Amino acid sequence: MGLTKLGWNAARDEQFAPYLAKGCIPARVAVEDKHFYRIWTVAAELTAQITGKLIHEARGNHARLPKVGDWVAVKLVANEEKAAIQAVLPRHTQIVRKTSGRDSAAQILATNVEIVFLVTAADGTFNAARLERMLVMAHESGARPVVILNKIDLCDRLDTKLAEATRVAGEALVLAVCALTGRGMKKLSALIQPGDTVVFIGTSGVGKSSLINRLYGEDLMPTVEVREQDAKGRHTTSWREMIFLPKGGVVIDTPGMREFHIWDASQGAKETFPEIEALAPGCHFRDCSHTQEKHCAVLSALTAGTLPRERYESFVKLQLEITYLRAAEQRAGWQDRRKSDRVAHRVFNKQD
Ligand SMILES: Nc1nc2c(ncn2[C@@H]2O[C@H](COP(=O)(O)OP(=O)(O)OP(=O)(O)O)[C@@H](O)[C@H]2O)c(=O)[nH]1
Numbered sequence: 001m002g003l004t005k006l007g008w009n010a011a012r013d014e015q016f017a018p019y020l021a022k023g024c025i026p027a028r029v030a031v032e033d034k035h036f037y038r039i040w041t042v043a044a045e046l047t048a049q050i051t052g053k054l055i056h057e058a059r060g061n062h063a064r065l066p067k068v069g070d071w072v073a074v075k076l077v078a079n080e081e082k083a084a085i086q087a088v089l090p091r092h093t094q095i096v097r098k099t100s101g102r103d104s105a106a107q108i109l110a111t112n113v114e115i116v117f118l119v120t121a122a123d124g125t126f127n128a129a130r131l132e133r134m135l136v137m138a139h140e141s142g143a144r145p146v147v148i149l150n151k152i153d154l155c156d157r158l159d160t161k162l163a164e165a166t167r168v169a170g171e172a173l174v175l176a177v178c179a180l181t182g183r184g185m186k187k188l189s190a191l192i193q194p195g196d197t198v199v200f201i202g203t204s205g206v207g208k209s210s211l212i213n214r215l216y217g218e219d220l221m222p223t224v225e226v227r228e229q230d231a232k233g234r235h236t237t238s239w240r241e242m243i244f245l246p247k248g249g250v251v252i253d254t255p256g257m258r259e260f261h262i263w264d265a266s267q268g269a270k271e272t273f274p275e276i277e278a279l280a281p282g283c284h285f286r287d288c289s290h291t292q293e294k295h296c297a298v299l300s301a302l303t304a305g306t307l308p309r310e311r312y313e314s315f316v317k318l319q320l321e322i323t324y325l326r327a328a329e330q331r332a333g334w335q336d337r338r339k340s341d342r343v344a345h346r347v348f349n350k351q352d
């Protein structure tokens with residue numbers, strides 16, 4: 001895949017020159033998963049980690065670490081499908097969302113995008129105030145906001161909804177579409193130029209992934225588990241978040257609230273079992289489940305008696321619940337949302 005296909009443009013050549021001189025190659029961050037990344041180079045999709053130097057330079061400022069959409073300078077690890085991220089190139093735009101809850105740290109949803117599609121649904125869930133907040137976020141990002149009114153098939157008073165959305169949208173373009181029937185999709189697609197990067201944001205269930213599937217022109221499930229098919233049986237932690245359109249153009253899907261639930265639950269698990277979290281870096285596999293893997297530091301501690309069995313057992317139980325929650329989220333879809341919300345709730349309450 002050429003660099004242009006990944007969203008690179010001529011302006012980046014100059015920025016990259018000093019890194020090229022140091023033997024680095026350019027890559028784009030597709031998925032961020034704690035301190036691990038999936039990146040695309042011209043040649044391949046790789047797993048990457050950041051260097052200690054980069055962590056040091058960030059000085060605790062999370063915003064300086066690589067985010068989905070970032071261009072990074074990497075060095076390949078010999079004989080392995082891995083890379084080390086040496087530097088993050090300057091961003092021309094970034095979508096920042098204030099996270100709710102415990103820490104109010106800003107969360108960067110995506111970077112280096114030209115258009116941010118603010119997806120709302122024309123059904124009973126339409127909420128003008130929410131759209132307003134999303135527009136503020138979009139305006140601060142530097143990217144062009146476009147309001148998408150999806151699910152128009154479920155709306156019998158489209159004129160009223162459109163008028164309301166248009167009033168809130170101000171200068172921003174408003175498009176009425178239907179991911180189910182494809183109505184309005186040509187107009188949406190025409191906004192994306194080859195070389196552009198666009199991001200879809202919006203509450204869970206409004207149809208972001210469905211719209212992207214439509215755009216792609218085939219039933220590609222962006223929420224498909226990245227490693228489900230790779231027969232190694234590792235459990236899944238990542239979602240495919242970056243899609244390359246056949247006509248050119250890069251699309252970033254973001255998770256709605258459902259996935260944030262999971263994120264919170266796994267964060268909660270870490271905070272509840274700090275001793276296991278502390279052992280995990282000693283495991284051979286980075287996504288070790290601490291149940292059957294060889295060279296597992298947690299299992300070793302259990303055998304050695306330094307980790308109490310009942311602590312280990314409640315850890316495994318919580319992991320199972322999180323896995324169940326993930327599966328419910330990813331496979332069940334909209335109808336089962338309330339069910340998975342209940343599980344999320346249960347997992348949360350256990351933390352408290
Ligand atoms: N009737 C109708 N249903 C739609 C339309 N677009 C999406 N849906 C349905 O709405 C549900 C949610 O769609 P998704 O594409 O998963 O929504 P999402 O915004 O990606 O949700 P998260 O990934 O949770 O943030 C699915 O069951 C879709 O089939 C539409 O235009 N009309």
Ligand SMILES: [Mg+2]
Nearest residue numbers: 208209223255
């Ligand atoms: Mg989705």
Ligand SMILES: [Zn+2]
Nearest residue numbers: 283288290296
């Ligand atoms: Zn382990």
